[in-house]
Amino acid sequence: MSAPTVHAIHIAPARRLPTRSVPSVEAEAGRGLVGDRYHGTRHRHVTVQTLPALAEAGAALGTPVEPGSTRRNLTLTGGTLPTRPGERIRVGGVELEVVRISAPCRLLDDWIGPGAMKAMHGRGGTTFRLLSSGTISVGDEVELA
Template structure:
């Protein structure tokens, strides 16, 4: 059964400067049990919420199956970690997730390519290993809530 494994809403950017210098410390409480999503704006409380440059990428989703064991959202800086959903195959579709609070529709716009920071936060070889498996960047099409746990999934398009 598909699940939402983790949710991340971080108010700060951790990857500033050069990867060799390491990321800024993670703020407490960025891994949450639920997130509130606003249509066209993103995740309330997240660093990209309402930013015009990120409107088409304000919610990022990655499959746990793409990550090495023990790697989580704090390291890859995506918002939604799922299992049982092949998210990297959904570019151009509308992904609907319902974790019990009603459907949340996400337009899957483009891949979320890994960056050089992955070599530091995940480990050597991660950038190459995550190419084509780094998740997707989405625009929320309606307001809603996502929670950690089982999720009903539908895909349009």
């Protein structure tokens, strides 16, 4: 079985602004993703979700859920994301540590449609802090715990 890879990367320059897809992003240890609204925050550096979780949410909602619409930074092709604080993954050469499970954003019903927040419950991914710096690119392999 092959390792999951980064399917998509999304960043938003400020709260409530739409995310934009980028082919790669600079990750700064202890700071976050350069150009993202959470860059410089203490712990919430990167949010990660998986395509299978989006497919499940889309099935529950009755309409596809696109990676950028959930406001998560990284979308992986598959795998099971760790959820316990302190667990780690590696994306390309960048090491990330779990902070917590990501709760669905209240804006999902506005961005995707009524019921989207409920459909994403339990499928919202994981919030990580960055332990190392480097470039994260679409196609990078991901080492899950």
